[in-house]
Amino acid sequence: MAEAAAGAAASLGGVLVRYPGRAPLGPVDLDIAPGEITALVGASGAGKSTLLRLLAGLETPSEGVISRGDGRTGLVFQAPTLMPWADALANVALPLELAGLARPMARGRAAEALAAVGLGDRPDARPRQLSGGMAMRVALARALVTEPDLLLLDEPFAALDSVTRRRLIEDLHRLWAARSPRPAIVFVTHDVEEAVYLADRAVVLNGDSGRVVATLASPGALPRPTGWRAEAAYRSAVEALAAALVDAMPAPAVGAAA
Amino acid sequence: MSRLLPPALLAVLILAGWELACRALHVPPWFLPPPSAVAAALVARAPLLAASAAATFWMALQALAVAALLGGGLALAVSLSRPAEQAVRPLAVALQVTPVVAIAPLVMIWAGLDHADRAVVALAATVAFFPLFSGVLTGLRSADPDLERLFDLYGASPVQRLVRLRLPSALPFMLEGLRVAAGLAVIGAVVAEFVSGSGATQGLAWRLLEAGNRLRTADMLAALAWLMIMGLMLNAAVGALDRAVRRRLS
Numbered sequence: 003m004a005e006a007a008a009g010a011a012a013s014l015g016g017v018l019v020r021y022p023g024r025a026p027l028g029p030v031d032l033d034i035a036p037g038e039i040t041a042l043v044g045a046s047g048a049g050k051s052t053l054l055r056l057l058a059g060l061e062t063p064s065e066g067v068i069s070r071g072d073g074r075t076g077l078v079f080q081a082p083t084l085m086p087w088a089d090a091l092a093n094v095a096l097p098l099e100l101a102g103l104a105r106p107m108a109r110g111r112a113a114e115a116l117a118a119v120g121l122g123d124r125p126d127a128r129p130r131q132l133s134g135g136m137a138m139r140v141a142l143a144r145a146l147v148t149e150p151d152l153l154l155l156d157e158p159f160a161a162l163d164s165v166t167r168r169r170l171i172e173d174l175h176r177l178w179a180a181r182s183p184r185p186a187i188v189f190v191t192h193d194v195e196e197a198v199y200l201a202d203r204a205v206v207l208n209g210d211s212g213r214v215v216a217t218l219a220s221p222g223a224l225p226r227p228t229g230w231r232a233e234a235a236y237r238s239a240v241e242a243l244a245a246a247l248v249d250a251m252p253a254p255a256v257g258a259a260a
Numbered sequence: 261m262s263r264l265l266p267p268a269l270l271a272v273l274i275l276a277g278w279e280l281a282c283r284a285l286h287v288p289p290w291f292l293p294p295p296s297a298v299a300a301a302l303v304a305r306a307p308l309l310a311a312s313a314a315a316t317f318w319m320a321l322q323a324l325a326v327a328a329l330l331g332g333g334l335a336l337a338v339s340l341s342r343p344a345e346q347a348v349r350p351l352a353v354a355l356q357v358t359p360v361v362a363i364a365p366l367v368m369i370w371a372g373l374d375h376a377d378r379a380v381v382a383l384a385a386t387v388a389f390f391p392l393f394s395g396v397l398t399g400l401r402s403a404d405p406d407l408e409r410l411f412d413l414y415g416a417s418p419v420q421r422l423v424r425l426r427l428p429s430a431l432p433f434m435l436e437g438l439r440v441a442a443g444l445a446v447i448g449a450v451v452a453e454f455v456s457g458s459g460a461t462q463g464l465a466w467r468l469l470e471a472g473n474r475l476r477t478a479d480m481l482a483a484l485a486w487l488m489i490m491g492l493m494l495n496a497a498v499g500a501l502d503r504a505v506r507r508r509l510s
Contacts, residue, residue, distance in 0.1 A: 060409050077413055083406040087428045087509040096424070100414040148414075 011036045011186035017066035027212040037184035041197035044207030045251045050190040073151030080157040082137035084129040091125035094143045115143040135166035155189035175225035194243045209251040216246040293478040301482040313486045316463035320445040323384030331392030339400040356390035364455035376460035384448030388441035395437020399430025435502040
């Protein structure tokens with residue numbers, strides 16, 4: 003069993019998940035450094051969401067070790083996953099109230115978290131009154147309200163239009179940079195451009211086994227300067243990641259000679 | 261109001277046709293009385309029918325309360341364990357598929373020999389039980405699985421999970437169950453009264469039976485009209501409750 007790297011926010015050592023009637027996932031070794039942004043890319047079915055749930059402690063591996071520090075974990079899914087019967091403020095306050103924090107205290111901190119994602123003026127909005135992007139901001143506020151040192155995002159922007167997506171990515175960088183210490187972020191995506199832009203490094207998972215087949219560092223510092231997407235360094239990093247992703251996918255032999 | 265106009269017009273047309281046919285064809289009133297005779301019976305027997313309707317309504321309401329308590333309570337208990345649900349569900353389904361009329365004589369023996377009204381409530385509660393049990397159980401399991409994961413992540417206690425996630429998620433299913441159960445409770449009450457057939461319960465079904473035995477067809481139709489109106493009112497009341505809750509929940 004691999005030992006967790008010292009000082010890591012989280013690490014997976016030889017983690018294997020067995021499924022009945024299917025090839026197992028892993029073994030996976032992955033270290034998440036504090037304050038680092040990691041993109042998990044791979045084909046659908048590569049086990050990206052499973053890795054996220056393992057990191058969150060919501061699933062236990064069949065083999066291997068998952069180590070986590072004492073810090074709290076934040077989690078955002080592809081859908082905002084808000085409670086439709088509760089307003090934005092109550093949704094954001096939920097993690098604190100579940101932890102036993104007194105209601106006025108929890109609501110106060112939830113209001114600050116809502117303001118940080120730009121929704122300070124909509125505390126009493128119901129989820130159905132919010133656009134997709136705004137609902138996702140509420141979900142982000144809920145994940146950040148406990149001040150986690152590890153933030154897990156499972157394709158959080160996949161369902162949003164490109165303008166809303168870019169704004170949210172910028173805001174995520176801003177929120178991440180404003181915290182001290184910065185939380186480690188692990189996010190799942192199958193969008194190579196998003197992976198290069200948002201993360202320090204992209205971890206490519208094999209489409210069949212979920213094993214880590216490549217790790218590509220993104221060029222440049224976070225957050226990105228304006229117009230960074232036009233730079234050659236960005237574009238060549240996107241191409242390199244796309245190529246690595248193609249290599250990691252089992253391809254059907256279309257038109258192959260017999 | 262324009263939504264009410266077409267059905268009202270159709271009703272007037274049917275009643276007018278019925279009245280004209282009765283007069284033109286000289287239909288004997290014991291076979292099919294004209295609407296005017298039914299209206300006269302409605303007026304003449306209004307106090308008696310109102311009291312009977314109140315009795316039936318009250319019994320159905322008690323049955324509904326008993327069924328909600330037992331069905332909801334059992335569903336809540338069973339929702340905590342899969343094996344318990346697997347054990348109880350077939351029994352609940354068996355109860356549901358057994359015809360009410362066939363159970364009625366048994367319930368009469370067990371609950372109603374001395375207190376016919378108790379037997380009526382018991383039978384109506386028996387038929388109203390399943391939709392409430394099923395609605396609450398399905399509802400408690402209907403919460404968004406990702407929200408369940410969040411409650412896991414934040415270490416929610418079973419009580420917190422129930423109160424803050426599963427009960428609110430279950431409410432629409434409970435109300436749907438209540439709507440079905442309300443209709444069934446009235447049916448159960450009427451069937452039980454028919455089977456007891458003794459006049460010990462002075463509900464609408466007894467009025468129907470009594471008038472039928474005397475071939476007072478207009479009185480029968482008048483009682484039937486009360487039953488119909490009661491059913492519609494009950495349906496509308498539960499529907500309004502349903503809409504009010506949905507507005508608050510979403």
